Structures are given as C-alpha cells and as structure tokens.
Amino acid sequence: MxxxxxxxxxxxxxFIFSLLSISFAFIFDILGFVNIVNNNYSxxxxxxxxxxxxxxxxxxxxxxxxxxxxxxxxxLKIKDAAGYIDKYYSPVYFGLAxxxxxxxxxxxxxxxxxxxxxxxxxxxxxxLSFFGVxxxxxxxIMLRKMIIQIRNK
Numbered sequence: 001m002x003x004x005x006x007x008x009x010x011x012x013x014x015f016i017f018s019l020l021s022i023s024f025a026f027i028f029d030i031l032g033f034v035n036i037v038n039n040n041y042s043x044x045x046x047x048x049x050x051x052x053x054x055x056x057x058x059x060x061x062x063x064x065x066x067x068x069x070x071x072x073x074x075x076l077k078i079k080d081a082a083g084y085i086d087k088y089y090s091p092v093y094f095g096l097a098x099x100x101x102x103x104x105x106x107x108x109x110x111x112x113x114x115x116x117x118x119x120x121x122x123x124x125x126x127x128l129s130f131f132g133v134x135x136x137x138x139x140x141i142m143l144r145k146m147i148i149q150i151r152n153k
Contacts, residue, residue, distance in 0.1 A: 008086060008087050008090040010087075010091075010138060011087070011090040011091050011094055011138070014094070014131065014134055014135065014138065015094060018098075018127070018134075021127075022124065022127050025123070025127070026123075029120075036119075037119030037120055037123060038119055038122070038123075039119045041109075041118065041122050043110060046106055046109060046110055046122075047110065049102075049106060049125070049126070049129060050103065050106040050107070050110065052129070053099050053103050053106065053129055054099075054103060056095075056099055056133065057099040057103065060092050060096050060099065060135075060136060060139060061096070063092050063140070063143050064089075064092045064096070066143060067085075067143065067146065070146050070150055071085050073150065076149075076150070087142065088142045088145070088146050091138040091139040091142055092139045092142075095132050095135030095136050098128045098129075098131050098132035098135060099129070101128050102125045102126075102128035102129045102132060105121050105124060105125040105128070106125055108121075109121060109122070
C-alpha cells in the first residue's frame, strides 16, 4: 500500500485535498460560518451539468482504452509488472469515479425526484464535477507523457 501512495503522489494529493475541502465546506456550512447550500436549482442547469459530466467521463473511458492498448506493448509490459504504470491509470480511475458519482446524484435528482438535502447534494455534485475535471486534466497530461514515452522508443 505504501508503494501505491508513493507511485501515485499527485493523484493521492488531489484525492485527499478534495475530501478535505468538501468535508470542511460541509462542516463550515453546518456551523454557520459559510453558506454553501442553496435549495434553489434549475433543472436546465442540472441537465447541462449532466451532459458535461457524461462527455468528460466518455473522454476518460477513451483515455483508459488508449492506456490499455499502450501497456499491451512489449516494452511497457515490463514497466507495468514493476508497478510504474499505475501512476498513469490512477487519475483516470479517480476521475471516472468522481464523474460517475456526480452523474448518479444528478440522475437521482432529475429523474427520480430525490430532494432530501437537495442543497447539499447539488453542492456535492458540483464539487465532484470540479475535481473530476481536475483529474481529467491530470489524466490528459499523463496520457501525453505515455505517448511521448512510446514515440521515443
């Protein structure tokens, strides 16, 4: 487990930062220091965010497919067996998880009428979307590094 954290430092830093920032925002709102909860929402806005999140998750799935194809090459199989390729996969996995959770929240609100703690759900959905985009950017950079690595061989 220690090796996983060591090999995926950037991914883990963003993950811990996202958990802490979302947790602190909820705590500060509950204590009354900051008002993040807005119970008013527009269905059009949620539909737009749903569209954006599905597009980003589709791009991440495409990146994952590219990474799988790249790591099937002979020269990268050795690095994959040694655990050096995990740092390329981790941001994609985390980004997908964040986007899927945001999509599930949006679908539960839009199509199933889930309105319990609606302000908190909308804040959580927007936060997950934001950090999903951060992971998308990291994944894009990591995929570019992988492509450069393959082209140089």
